[in-house]
Amino acid sequence: MSSEAEHIAIANRNQAVLEYLLEDPAKCAEWVAVVAFYKALHVVEAIFSRDAKVGHIHNHHIRLEKLKRETQYKKLFSIYRVLWSAASVARYLEDSSSSSHSGSGRLYSRFEDYLPIADLRPMLLDRFLASFEREAANFLTPSCAGLVRYTPAISH
């Protein structure tokens, strides 16, 4: 089982990738959502590694269930679920029938339909990743165990 420090190290690598992707988010916007989620996942695992009652979890659904059921993690759950959901859309949503509806423009056809580049930071990262990390800090060792936190765009 990996330790808190090991999970935080992986989360920090995800943060480095996130920063790289955000230099030109139009290039692969969907991966911003995916990497943000995986960063959060490793923060959750870092927290769980300190919780003998929970321990390491290999499965997305069980991890969500644990966050939801353990009273102290409910706030984390409500934010993490949104990051998971957005990453699922980014990775797996492909509407093959959308071409037959071209012109109507109502059906999802690409990730930017869902999260336009201009909304990526304010609507997903600033609102959910940043608040997730703020909340997660309550469960990590002091100084967030060395977690490199996402800096909301507004503070730039």
Place this chain on the structure above:
Amino acid sequence: MHAFTTSLDSCGCVQARTKLEEVDLTFFLILANCLGRVCDTVCRSSTKDDLMLATQKRPAWQYLNQVAGGRVLISPKEGEPFGLSIDDVVAACRSQENIASFTEQVCDLLDRVAKWLGERASEIHKAYFGLEPDGAVVAVVRQDKRFNPDFETALSELDLSIADDPTFNLIKLRVFALPFCSDETVASFVKYTHSWPAPKAPE
């Protein structure tokens, strides 16, 4: 997986048995249904193997005999009745003893979700329900394609409120929203058995 056989006994009660364990599910399946929401006349044909139910008001759920295994017929307040395989139900509730209570909770869950959907009718295109081995899944397809942080937060609150409600103690639920997309696309996310039509906005 268990192979179930069913028959009608002398009292007209359905006997459901697994060949492996000879567990009589009658008690669990019928009694809990009676304790639940089945209040109206149930006419049963004793001349056929299959349970024939003619009701003035449909029960919330029924156990149906099928040659290749049992099915639970769910009749939600809103939408068409739909079937769940008994194997899926057993997998999702992880216990034969809890089948009846679990099915009752699924019926209540459908009502609860329908109410939530109704309150957000203007934002929702359609919603889907499926039962997977690790629990129940609800996918909500929005009217538009855009990510909506407030809607997502409300969905998290719904998820948490159901998890906190002891009425649903047997159900593990996963909910998520999808941008406006086709039924086929939703099917790649959830093997659904039921969908809610576009809810009508309150007048």
